Amino acid sequence: MNATTIQDKTSTLGGSRAGMSSVDLPRLAAALVIWALLLSAPFWLPLVGGYTVLGTRVLIFALVTLGLNLLLGFTGGLSFGHAAYFGLGAYGTGLMLKFVTASTPLAILVGVLVGGLAATLLGPITVRRKGIYFAMITIAIGQMFYFIAVRWNSLTGGEDGLTGFARTNVHFGGWTLDLHNPTNFYYFTLFFFAIGCFVVWMVLRSPLGHTFVAIRENPKRLRFLGLPIGVYIWIAFAISGFVAALAGSLYALLNNFTSPEDMNWILSGDFVIICVLGGMRTFWGPLVGSVIYVVVQDYLSSITVNWMSFIGAIFVLSVLFFPWGLLGFFQGRFKK
């Protein structure tokens, strides 16, 4: 395998390789700035007209799209159904808190397992097809969960959504974390976002991650090399499913509510456009896209009833003029 070209590609996308003599300074600086901004967000958000919950929502959307981007941007799998795993995580957590346990960590664990395992089990069906066919199948399978959530009234509350649960405080030995405080919940979410970032980053710099990028770039060649492409896409699908379920679980805790809209294909489309807006081939693209998307949607829905048209226009315009997203656009600028 022509390893160097593949590694060159990922090092411009994911992060520099460990053990290399030169550290990619601009990239390191960017990461430090991003983390500093995220850690201090509750302090500066009110100053720029935001509020803490908005920051938490950005983090949750960034987490799910970070996972999705591993499949979409790095492996080249066009999934349009990730809201299903997001929603399964949300319902798993909500139902656990409502009926089984009062423990938030346990509810999160169950939510992540429900959504992640669903993605893992359904992966083999979807990865048998490629390209737009793959996209259609992921949408349709995702929509199946949506209709189950709508129709299974007695369990899920149907179209009105699942209510009657609330996040509880977390206890570590003698110390209690008060999650009802929005700022504390922001940091709670940030902690999971950091885990998600770490996992995706580790995957991307591992041989597995290089294989993902290679599959995106030249699947035929890898098949000739004897690699079971379907299995690798399945792994990417499963990882992104687990990450999406974690984000969904946090989303249910944030709102103390979840509805079938959290697993609708419209939301899946939103996830994809977030990746595209920020830059599909970049590590931080999903975070940038989430900031744009969440802030714009929050602002638009407060000033106009026609916010859907504006969001739709963002889709159309970004596809026509910014296909490689904001970060991709700037990277292209700097390279030239």
Next chain:
Amino acid sequence: MELLLFNIFNGLIIGIFYALMALGLSLILGLNGIINFSHGGFLALGGYIAYSLSPVIGFWGALIVSPFIVGLLGLVVERILIRPLYSRDPLFSLLLTFGLAMIMEDLIRTFWGANGLPFNVPAALSHPLSQTYFFVTGYRVFLVVLALLAIGSLFALLRYTRIGVRIRAGNADLETVSALGINIYRLRAINFGVGILFAGLAGVLAAGRLGLTPTMGASLIMPSFVAIIVGGVGSLLGSLLGGIIIGVAAGIVTTYYPAASDVVIYVIMAVVLVVRPRGLLGQEGLLE
């Protein structure tokens, strides 16, 4: 027994809508290589335009004129928005039509209101045709006949006209068709217009049967995807068959276990994908 018959008949009619929509989607998917998410938007637009036209030119006029207006609109959309994307990753056309669908739904809501509107069909069509089987109204029979006529003429068009032959040839190998001196941009534009025309027709027919709501297209598009997957990508006959199968299956399940009627079509799809991944009549390796 009567209830079962009623639900099967209902399912058949819903299946016809799925099939009309799936055929248009399938045409566009084949030659233009695009999953047209905005298909549902065009369908709804067809219904709403017919609603606004029918006081002026009557039901029959609206039935004919509205699909063509929508088809022309489709041509404009294809020329301005879709054409630049042919050479790019399919992801982008997917996102573009997705955004377009949102805009169309929102505009419909702005112009015609968020609440459902009734679309009246001529009195001559709304009588039950049979005393025993109350559900066989003239409109439903008319709907089935008209849809079958439209589908029949589409197949005839593809089979016997020069443009139809070119469309089918383009499905098989667009590059060769282009090399033979055929303007494939015009061909794809025409193909897109025909697909949208079918969406518009389905919209007018659906308006008379299901009423008008801004989300009517969005709720029909997902089963149409399922119909295409079940029938097999690349086969128009498959899309027709898939639409009718899932419609009737949903109808039968409604009789015995109504809560599962939405889910059953996805179960059918999952089974087909496991047993026969290319779909009932699909070709292997298409669009991959």
